[in-house]
Amino acid sequence: MTDPVAFPQNRTCPYRPAPGYRPLAERRPLSRITLYDGREAWAVTGYALTRRLLADPRISSDHSDPAWPVANAAAAAAQKFGEDQKKVIGRLTALVGVDDPEHRARREVAEAGFRAGLIDAVRPKLQEVVDRQLADMVAHGAPADLVSAFASPAALGSLYAALGIPREDQEYFKQKTQQLFGPAAAGAYDELVAYVAKQAGQHPADGLLGAYLAAVADRGTPADAAPAEVLQLLLIMLVSGHHTTSSSIAIGASALLQHPEQLAELRADPSLLPAAVDELSRLVAVTDGVQRVAVADIEVGGTTIAKGDGVFFVLSLINRDEEHYRQPDALDWHRPDPGDHLSYGSGPHRCLGLDLARTIMEIAFGTLLERLPGLRLAEAAAEIPVQPGESFQGLVELPVTW
Template sequence: MTETVPFPQDRTCPYQPAPGYRPLAERRPISQITLYDGRRAWAVTGHELTRRLLTDPRISSDRTDPGWPMVSAAAAVEFNDVQQKVVKLLTALVGVDGPKHRARRKLAQAGFTVRRIDSLRPKIQEIVDQRLDAMLEHGAPADLAAMFASPVPLMALCETLGIPHEDQEYFERKAHQILFGPDAAAAYDELMAYLGKLIEKARRHPGEGFLEALLAERGDSTEVDHEEILQMFLIVLVTGHDTTSSSIALGAYTLLQHPERLAELRADPSLWPAAVDELTRLVAVPDGLQRVAAEDIEVDEETTIHEGDGVFFLFSLINRDKDAYERPDSLDWHRPAFRDHLTYGFGPHQCVGMNLARVIMEIAFRTLFERLPGLRLAVPAKEVPVKPGEAFQGLVELPVTW
């Protein structure tokens, strides 16, 4: 049997696959990996096979399945009652299949219409300008990750959800306590009460926000499931923030390492929408999407994914499949189909907020490099610390000067 590759592994270059994944690239489109506890799972690395499997109902997102693969001992710990409730909230959309998933996805999509996202552009621009003003006032050097890449999507997402500016710090703090704090139960109760007030306000003075869209999707019923609303708020805030902030930091780092490509974008800002997707393809923040096989799946004559097997989708390799992309390791936003990457997933579980993420990144990148033409790393590129491979890919910090 072919020797398996340990998974996950850390990147050494922030926008390149982990060097230890090279054998997986050579064995495309699928091969076995070994997890932290010795258990074997499957690593999908082929573009076409990824599209096929992510639309196969036998590939399950059910995190309660006993075969669900864990990436580390920390991820496999037993949760207390409150933590289990929080995990249930956060996986209410991404951790279920079939009719239940379709119903919840329909609810979430109500808040992400193209018209609504376009209407948020002026406010997102205002947020980006405010954060750059604060960074300039702070002076160089500065941590671009902490001062810009992280707060911009957080504030934009709060605006999307309809959380008033004066309440955003409170909501963020309570959401963090629910996820990581010792007072999770109290924070949960506080947020439920707060959402009750927001719901009542939205009914008295309806606008065109995310909450009003959720309420409209539920019709005229006077009975609103507050926990269902909290689910959607936390899913949007948690999953949307980390991936978008990491993409901004990694994307900025990547562009600073490709000055000739950055010069092209500065000369022609109309290229930014395509550049955002090309950067998203190359940096592949959600590298290692987890699934479990609900039934046996015959991939080819030699490979069968058995029921209960864990399956990981490695987007850093999938997005560099030579059968799908010409010169896949290059940064090229002139590709014929620049959105034909799979970083946002594919099929029924494709990221519902991907168009909002695109708008946030487009405005953030364009404004950042327009206002700071001399932006550059404040330390050697090799000294920029990279997050562990078991989480979303990203940078611990990004020291810059200008």
């Protein structure tokens, strides 16, 4: 057995795997890693094995399992929160942090928010948000930080629009959501439950809020319990979707601006945008360390993942598996199936909001390319800081001009 590789590690290029992961790529599809506290776990880096394991009920998403792997000190600190904060965090992982049959029952309600036609119905609102945010960035002048001036607020505003939170309430909702991770967690949660109840009682709600209210009513949820159940789903979509979508926009823009030929092709033919969004999602892989725990022994090619072992799916390497992708390091949206990447997961926990995220990214990139034909990096790419290597990748800033 070769020496374990430290995990996670920092990227030096925002859209490429950490250089220290090279041994993991060479040892595909399964390798040993060492976490921040010395605990060893498994890194899955092969495409086919990832699809197999994420569909295997012996690979658990149960965050309450005592053997659940913790990737870094920040995540470990969260385990020491007060009881009120733990309860709130438990509610925020009520969909992603449980296994079937509990997961299946909750997911069926969550899927109601993504019925056919809903994303098309909110698309004009998403475009309004992106237009407004880009206008604000341009009005403040170049150079600008594309992360703070566009990607982050455009992603957040788009999610609020899709959720059905009226614009005049969004700042309040944002403040209360931020308080969920502090000492005022319990009070903030109760206020948000009351807000959902008020919205439900005043008028038919738009977006996901309205869809979820209808879904829990159809399921027979008591009226006094419905607002809390709906709020959990809204918060899961908001908390899990904001950072991943904003980082995908920012890092994706960074990649595009460093590939002038592909950028010119995309500007000349906007019909390529859907495929480009999927290819950028594959290349960027912002959710780079999806974690699970084995609840029974699993044999993988003569190696045993033992019960209680932590398992991390390293998507930056999985999405570049040479056995699945031709020229995996290239930015190429002409691949036979650009949407077959695993950036949104696989199996029963595949991201519910993937079509919404794709739509937000498509609108964001399309609007940037159309309105700012001279968009370019304002600093050398090597000088742009990348956030430290956590499970979610991101840029500290992305200086641009036009």
